[in-house]
Amino acid sequence: MSSIEIADAIDEKPAAPPARPASRxxxxxxxxxxxxxxxxxxxxxxxxxxxNGRLMPPPSVVGRTLWQLAVSGELWTHAAATLWRVAAGFGIGAAxxxxxxxxxxxxxxxxxxxxxxxQALRAIPSIAWVPLFILWFGIFEASKVALIAVGVFFPVYLGVAAAILSIDRKIVEVGRVFRLGRLAMVRRVLLPAILPDWFTALRGGLGLGFMFVVAAEIMGASEGLGYLLVxxxxxxxxxxxxxxIIAFAVLGKLADGLLLALTRPFLAWQDTARDRL
Structure with a gap:
């Protein structure tokens, strides 16, 4: 074997293990x-x-109740109202x-x-905002969306700020070595560095949005899954x-899966250990 072939063999990257979709x-x-x-x-x-199945009904009773709510259309009305509020609050809070x-x-x-x-405002319990938002915005949709937006805001804010502060100085120096301009530095170095943490913060904010919508719908809503709880x-x-509660869990899981599917293409460049398991 020639020296060139040996060098090529050394430089050759190991092949990635085959994907195992069945096991996943x-x-x-x-x-x-x-x-x-x-x-x-x-x-x-x-x-x-x-x-005793009186206070904790068995799955057959809960399933029958879900079926009755679905057939009557009541479940879809409540779910649609909750989803709209979460989507509006999530959009405002995340932005x-x-x-x-x-x-x-x-x-x-x-x-x-x-x-x-x-940081001081972050320590305020969610229920403490309810009287103030009712006073400001009334008991209609604006106060509910505002409360959800507050719940989404803080994890997204913390995630983005922490991601920027934790950018490795070495990758910034690499960008300067290649003489990247300000916009090119942001697009090719800084933005990819913070995207994973930002998307994680968005998922955390979405989860809190579903938590805050319960408190939002308890304060005078006429429809929504929180109203169904009350x-x-x-x-x-x-x-x-x-x-x-089951409807909340299903909607939350579907919304999280949708957000994960939408953000995954932006992280296709990552070579993580999870992709090799």
């Missing part, structure tokens, strides 16, 4: 195994008379959080002026409460 699908399906097994066990215990996070992360002066106040409590219907 199996792992995703296994994630549903635990709740299904727990539901079956509870159903058996209630039917055998070993557990403002990204802008202020980038501002305080990039400019020391803005960080010194704004960050202490925002209605179940007032009527003494634990099956309705659990049905609303």
């Amino acid at each position: 699908v199996g792992l995703r399906l296994a994630g549903f195994l635990l709740p299904v097994v727990l539901a079956i066990i509870w159903e058996i215990l209630v039917r055998a008379g070993l557990a 403002v959080g990204t802008a202020l996070g980038a501002l305080t992360g990039a400019l020391p002066l803005a960080r010194g002026l704004l960050d202490p106040t925002l 209605d179940g409590q007032q009527l003494g219907r634990p099956d309705t409460i659990i049905a609303a």
